Amino acid sequence: MVGTESMTRNPIAAFDHRTGFKLGAPVGFKDFMWEALKDPAAGINMIQTAENLAKKYSITREEVDQFASDSFAKAVAAQTAGFHAGEIVPVVTEKFELEGYIPRGIKLQGKVTEVSADTHPRISPADVLGKLRPVYEGGVQTGGNSSALVDAAAACVVTSGAYAKAHGKKPMARVVAAAAVGVPPEIMGIGPAPAIRLLLERTGLKLSDIGRFEINEAQGAQTLAVAKELGLDVSKLNVNGGAIALGHPLAATGVRLTITLARELQRSGLRYGISSACVGGGQGIALLIENPEAA
Numbered sequence: 279m280v281g282t283e284s285m286t287r288n289p290i291a292a293f294d295h296r297t298g299f300k301l302g303a304p305v306g307f308k309d310f311m312w313e314a315l316k317d318p319a320a321g322i323n324m325i326q327t328a329e330n331l332a333k334k335y336s337i338t339r340e341e342v343d344q345f346a347s348d349s350f351a352k353a354v355a356a357q358t359a360g361f362h363a364g365e366i367v368p369v370v371t372e373k374f375e376l377e378g379y380i381p382r383g384i385k386l387q388g389k390v391t392e393v394s395a396d397t398h399p400r401i402s403p404a405d406v407l408g409k410l411r412p413v414y415e416g417g418v419q420t421g422g423n424s425s426a427l428v429d430a431a432a433a434c435v436v437t438s439g440a441y442a443k444a445h446g447k448k449p450m451a452r453v454v455a456a457a458a459v460g461v462p463p464e465i466m467g468i469g470p471a472p473a474i475r476l477l478l479e480r481t482g483l484k485l486s487d488i489g490r491f492e493i494n495e496a497q498g499a500q501t502l503a504v505a506k507e508l509g510l511d512v513s514k515l516n517v518n519g520g521a522i523a524l525g526h527p528l529a530a531t532g533v534r535l536t537i538t539l540a541r542e543l544q545r546s547g548l549r550y551g552i553s554s555a556c557v558g559g560g561q562g563i564a565l566l567i568e569n570p571e572a573a
């Protein structure tokens with residue numbers, strides 16, 4: 279299973295001009311990423327969906343900045359302790375050659391020869407975050423308390439227990455169950471709450487049976503709304519930092535969350551963990567995994 283995303287290389291696209299430019303008609307270019315972050319059904323973008331949740335759950339700017347500051351602090355602490363390095367394959371300048379094909383490769387910029395750590399986490403006190411301008415006047419979301427726009431890829435092997443056993447492979451985690459739900463698109467960020475509820479219902483587990491939660495921090499108010507809706511013990515949530523600090527490379531996030539969760543369950547010796555994300559357009563998805571060592 280592989281997901282990859284380059285948000286910094288998203289093109290500025292011209293959608294309407296394949297058949298040429300009509301004299302006098304406006305020449306339109308759109309930011310492809312901003313287009314991807316817009317919901318055409320609700321007519322709003324992802325930041326606005328979080329603002330809707332902030333209003334619905336009475337979440338203040340101070341709460342969101344504190345949550346973001348904690349996410350940065352947890353990510354920096356986990357980086358410093360070497361936790362994140364355990365799941366990162368360094369990107370280096372290299373060439374990929376195969377006979378009969380044009381060589382391709384990666385060329386890092388300037389004097390950089392290796393990127394082996396996430397570049398967005400930095401200590402971010404709440405009062406510093408509090409000075410950033412909100413994306414929307416009077417809103418709670420800023421560039422500092424929303425998920426960072428980053429480049430990343432994530433991969434893992436998912437196989438049957440029988441195959442792993444037959445080939446002498448020791449699994450990081452067992453996938454126990456999954457759930458996906460639909461929610462109104464204008465509050466898409468609440469998706470993890472009903473998805474986690476459905477997952478618990480399907481498995482007969484209680485919220486208190488779950489040792490760790492990795493809930494994607496698409497936007498600070500969004501994750502706080504999910505925590506409030508579920509009555510979540512936040513000391514179990516994103517304990518190594520979340521997407522506000524690490525980034526949310528859209529297509530890679532699901533695998534990244536689940537790998538981080540599996541490794542965190544191993545580190546802490548806990549049995550069950552849930553990874554979950556909201557999905558622009560109005561969905562929530564959740565996955566229950568089990569640490570085989572603690573089963």
Ligand SMILES: CC(C)(COP(=O)(O)OP(=O)(O)OC[C@H]1O[C@@H](n2cnc3c(N)ncnc32)[C@H](O)[C@@H]1OP(=O)(O)O)[C@@H](O)C(=O)NCCC(=O)NCCS
Nearest residue numbers: 324325402410413420421422424425426427496526557558
């Ligand atoms: C919120 C968002 C619109 C901000 O975009 P942006 O304006 O390009 O953000 P920037 O990275 O330029 O950050 C804005 C400012 O905050 C500052 N900032 C960001 N993080 C900071 C931190 N941790 N500490 C201090 N300052 C910080 C930046 O330096 C920048 O300052 P400047 O304006 O003086 O240069 C964008 O990050 C976003 O949309 N994120 C969420 C994506 C999303 O919704 N994904 C989920 C899809 S479901």
